[in-house]
Amino acid sequence: xxxxxxxGPNLNLLGTREPDKYGTATLYDIxxxxxxxxxxxxxxxxxxxxxxxxxxxxxxxxxxxxxxGIIINPAAYTHTSIAIRDAILAVQIPTVEIHLSxxxxxxxxxxxxxxxxxxxxxxxxxxxxxxxxxxxxxxxxLKTKQxx
Numbered sequence: 001x002x003x004x005x006x007x008g009p010n011l012n013l014l015g016t017r018e019p020d021k022y023g024t025a026t027l028y029d030i031x032x033x034x035x036x037x038x039x040x041x042x043x044x045x046x047x048x049x050x051x052x053x054x055x056x057x058x059x060x061x062x063x064x065x066x067x068x069g070i071i072i073n074p075a076a077y078t079h080t081s082i083a084i085r086d087a088i089l090a091v092q093i094p095t096v097e098i099h100l101s102x103x104x105x106x107x108x109x110x111x112x113x114x115x116x117x118x119x120x121x122x123x124x125x126x127x128x129x130x131x132x133x134x135x136x137x138x139x140x141x142l143k144t145k146q147x148x
Contacts (some may be wrong), residue, residue, distance in 0.1 A: 049137060069096070072084075100127050120138070
């Protein structure tokens, strides 16, 4: 099983950016935690980060035929990007949307997601542990779908 984890804009600043909302873990810390869980589940995980919407769209498109699932934290693009939404829909790879903070308890504009309706689920508000939850969820989903 091979999973792609995509991180959107400003997530490269984790650890220093608004630690009261996003915690003190860096993106590297989250990646290490994810790899540890992936090893337990015998999953290969590739992690990418981009601040550029078009690069994220291209990464999703290039995942077709290479990955069984996607974990995506579109960050601010969650609330603005029809292009990322359409890319997820186009590739038909099971995708889990993840957010470190509880977007539903924040500003009104953060409560709407273009991407959530084309994902198999959304995990929000559990900080860095949400990535582990997303990996476990997509692993379970794919195993159930494959009848294993």
